[in-house]
Amino acid sequence: MTKIGILALQGAVREHARAVEASGATAVEVKRVEQLSEIDGLILPGGESTAMRRLMDRSDFIPALQAFGRSGKPIFGTCAGLILLAKEIEGADHAHLALMDMKVARNAFGRQVDSFETRLDVKDVAGDLNAVFIRAPYVVSVGPDVQVLAEHEGRIVAARQENYLCAAFHPELTDDHRFAAYFVKMVEEAQKVAL
Numbered sequence: 493m494t495k496i497g498i499l500a501l502q503g504a505v506r507e508h509a510r511a512v513e514a515s516g517a518t519a520v521e522v523k524r525v526e527q528l529s530e531i532d533g534l535i536l537p538g539g540e541s542t543a544m545r546r547l548m549d550r551s552d553f554i555p556a557l558q559a560f561g562r563s564g565k566p567i568f569g570t571c572a573g574l575i576l577l578a579k580e581i582e583g584a585d586h587a588h589l590a591l592m593d594m595k596v597a598r599n600a601f602g603r604q605v606d607s608f609e610t611r612l613d614v615k616d617v618a619g620d621l622n623a624v625f626i627r628a629p630y631v632v633s634v635g636p637d638v639q640v641l642a643e644h645e646g647r648i649v650a651a652r653q654e655n656y657l658c659a660a661f662h663p664e665l666t667d668d669h670r671f672a673a674y675f676v677k678m679v680e681e682a683q684k685v686a687l
């Protein structure tokens with residue numbers, strides 16, 4: 493069975509595991525670099541990107557995750573995970589994994605709307621997805637290889653570039669698992685290509 497890891501250093505791990513299992517794959521909590529060799533795809537959950545980065549640096553996760561992505565294995569970043577994937581972060585000197593050709597802004601929806609829920613049309617996923625945003629980032633601009641999957645009020649909130657997928661919101665916080673199912677399918681397709 494397809495095994496999907498969830499980076500379990502910090503953040504919303506259990507909800508992603510539930511969504512992955514509901515979509516027919518096996519979920520694995522990834523806490524050590526060595527576990528990356530056992531999984532077919534990886535989810536970078538929401539949480540706090542700066543805290544995650546600190547924990548990742550303790551065990552050399554950055555180069556290991558970059559190699560994982562460059563080998564063609566799919567990675568899905570949600571919220572803080574989207575920030576980890578971006579090549580450029582507005583107002584910051586350094587990016588983290590720098591795997592997706594896009595610039596992102598952190599906490600970009602403003603303080604007065606710390607969190608909100610809205611209905612989104614996500615290309616190839618669902619026309620009516622309930623999306624929960626929590627101190628969410630958004631994508632400011634994308635390179636030519638990045639496909640925009642969803643926008644909210646003119647801001648990009650979901651995108652895909654080859655084996656990389658990202659969402660500014662938390663698809664794991666509702667009982668609608670269509671976004672997780674889309675990622676599971678991406679992982680299954682990548683496995684077929686690798687055979």
Ligand SMILES: NC(=O)CC[C@H](N)C(=O)O
Nearest residue numbers: 538539540541571572626
């Ligand atoms: N819910 C989230 O993941 C919020 C992301 C967080 N604001 C960050 O910058 O990392």
